[in-house]
Amino acid sequence: MPNEALSTNSSKQLVDAAKRNHAFRNEKSHLMDKIMPVALFLCAALSIATTIGIVATLIGETYHFFEQVPFVDFITGTKWSPLIEPKSFGIWPLICGTLLITVIACLVAVPLGLASAIYLSEYAPKKVRNIVKPILEILAGVPTIVYGYFALSFITPMVRGIFADAGVFNALSAGIVVGIMIIPMVCSLSEDAMTAVPRSLRDGAYALGATRFEVALKIVVPAAFSGIVASAVLAFSRAIGETMIVTVAAGSTPKLTANPLESIQTMTAYIVQVSLGDTPHGSVEYGTIFAVGMTLFVITFLLNILAQYVARRFREEY
Amino acid sequence: MQTLTKNQTLIEINQLNLFYGAFHALKNVSLRIPEKAITAFIGPSGCGKSTLLRTLNRMNDMIPGTRIEGGIAISGTDIYSGDVDVETLRKKVGMVFQQPNPFPKSIYDNIAYGPRLHGIHDRKKLDEIVETSLRSAVLWEEVKDYLKRSAFSLSGGQQQRLCIARALAVNPDILLMDEATSALDPISTLKIEELAQELKDRYTIVMVTHNMHQAARVSNQTVFFLNGEVVEYDETEKLFSNPTDQRTEDYISGRFG
Ligand SMILES: Nc1ncnc2c1ncn2[C@@H]1O[C@H](COP(=O)(O)OP(=O)(O)O)[C@@H](O)[C@H]1O
Ligand SMILES: [Mg+2]
Numbered sequence: 001m002p003n004e005a006l007s008t009n010s011s012k013q014l015v016d017a018a019k020r021n022h023a024f025r026n027e028k029s030h031l032m033d034k035i036m037p038v039a040l041f042l043c044a045a046l047s048i049a050t051t052i053g054i055v056a057t058l059i060g061e062t063y064h065f066f067e068q069v070p071f072v073d074f075i076t077g078t079k080w081s082p083l084i085e086p087k088s089f090g091i092w093p094l095i096c097g098t099l100l101i102t103v104i105a106c107l108v109a110v111p112l113g114l115a116s117a118i119y120l121s122e123y124a125p126k127k128v129r130n131i132v133k134p135i136l137e138i139l140a141g142v143p144t145i146v147y148g149y150f151a152l153s154f155i156t157p158m159v160r161g162i163f164a165d166a167g168v169f170n171a172l173s174a175g176i177v178v179g180i181m182i183i184p185m186v187c188s189l190s191e192d193a194m195t196a197v198p199r200s201l202r203d204g205a206y207a208l209g210a211t212r213f214e215v216a217l218k219i220v221v222p223a224a225f226s227g228i229v230a231s232a233v234l235a236f237s238r239a240i241g242e243t244m245i246v247t248v249a250a251g252s253t254p255k256l257t258a259n260p261l262e263s264i265q266t267m268t269a270y271i272v273q274v275s276l277g278d279t280p281h282g283s284v285e286y287g288t289i290f291a292v293g294m295t296l297f298v299i300t301f302l303l304n305i306l307a308q309y310v311a312r313r314f315r316e317e318y
Numbered sequence: 319m320q321t322l323t324k325n326q327t328l329i330e331i332n333q334l335n336l337f338y339g340a341f342h343a344l345k346n347v348s349l350r351i352p353e354k355a356i357t358a359f360i361g362p363s364g365c366g367k368s369t370l371l372r373t374l375n376r377m378n379d380m381i382p383g384t385r386i387e388g389g390i391a392i393s394g395t396d397i398y399s400g401d402v403d404v405e406t407l408r409k410k411v412g413m414v415f416q417q418p419n420p421f422p423k424s425i426y427d428n429i430a431y432g433p434r435l436h437g438i439h440d441r442k443k444l445d446e447i448v449e450t451s452l453r454s455a456v457l458w459e460e461v462k463d464y465l466k467r468s469a470f471s472l473s474g475g476q477q478q479r480l481c482i483a484r485a486l487a488v489n490p491d492i493l494l495m496d497e498a499t500s501a502l503d504p505i506s507t508l509k510i511e512e513l514a515q516e517l518k519d520r521y522t523i524v525m526v527t528h529n530m531h532q533a534a535r536v537s538n539q540t541v542f543f544l545n546g547e548v549v550e551y552d553e554t555e556k557l558f559s560n561p562t563d564q565r566t567e568d569y570i571s572g573r574f575g
Contacts (some may be wrong), residue, residue, distance in 0.1 A: 125382065126382070198419075200415060200417060200419040201419055201421060201422070203377065203413075203415060203419065204415065204419045204420075204421065204481070204484075205421070205431070205435075206377065206380065206408065207375060207377065207408055207412065207413035207415075207485070208408065208409070208412070208431065208432040208435060208484070208485070208488055209405040209406065209407075209408040209409035209432070209435060209436065209488060210405070210435050211405055214435055218431070218435075219421060222422070222423075223421075223422050
């Protein structure tokens, strides 16, 4: 019967078409499956390659620098004046300035950050936490130059009001503001570590008659200790790397001093100074920024390793 | 309501209503719990056993939106009156939870945590408390050589006995146990049940269990709850052999829950 033949024919066509369609879709998804890993790998590879490139440049230029300036002079010298005669390439004044800023910043950021983290995780009602946490994240995104001018126009006058012999540029103001800048980070990371402490541990302590404060201090903080230490070390390396605030507010006088009221210079601020100046490329003076950058890199790298070690060492399992 | 045994009433719950926000979780609960005996709360999941238990040491205070009406008196003192110190109350009313929850500290420090909170720092005194508490919880012989080890090195059953010892270390009068054996294997469960039997001579024990065989084995009196209400309260033997309420009979004969 022609009609039937027709219908079988057309239904066969339909099935074929469906098969083809199906096959096509299959092929397409196979294609995506093959392309995506490659594409994603390339993205990952690109960022790794960039990092390797940066480190390689840093190492190459640093090596070149130490062909002209003895490494021993650099690492033991206590005077840094690579741009003015008589030239001297002792890194310690810059390390000292950096440490001064970093220590002040951490003295501000760790206690305040931790206290606000304890408040948020142990005391604050859920509503408050839901409002404050996003604000903290926004604060962490404020451009640091803004903090720099905040230091110069607000904190410095206050510092000078209290300490008459403080300079217009001083380590204290810059350090305090770097500290203020990293409070949100310390707070946010510590708070994450504390909220991860199981409810059941707190209940156990409350049931023994502990107050909120005792639970926070003797149960939650010890249990979250590795996370808290990690946040503190991260704060430390963040403070070491901070550039704009110290460029604006700490001055540009490399000095081996522990007096926070004096003008100093950090490693980062020095790099900015040379990069912006008219130091000719390829000169020894220009090479200093790579040597300083390398020093910064090594210190931060060691700190990160330390952070990981500490975090593992002090982990209280729960 | 009269006391069921010759033991004196220690806890008196009077027309207690509890709300989680708009949800009415406990409805007109009135109970007298005698001292130095084991009282079991039984009933299907969600009927309010844990909620009632937590009102006895005011752990419900920490759940936002909880509201309470009526009163609870322990030794004649209204524990919800304004001048009651919650920390002192919780010291007197110890609690053991469903999941063993030792602190991430050594066995010794777990036990010493409570006494230290309440101002005992003398090393000798602490040593003594740690030993007595562990002995009371029948754990001493197993751990006496490992007191510095992490509490997590213990098995689940040992951890739970450690939690009992930790609660005993602050010298409570009452011990609340909220399904303290439900996360344990049968042998550990048995050990805890035996322990409860020993402890009842010195402590008033209130235990929540959704295992009625456990209630029947261990307790002196049993309260059967349903939907936030007390359905029946009687001596354990009587309640299980000759319940007065049809719903109790249905529950204990396994017809629901
Ligand atoms: N924190 C809470 N917030 C709101 N409702 C709760 C809370 N805790 C318990 N409930 C509700 O109260 C009722 C009794 O709970 P619970 O006392 O835990 O029961 P049980 O211990 O008998 O299983 C349940 O319906 C439960 O959903
Ligand atoms: Mg329960």
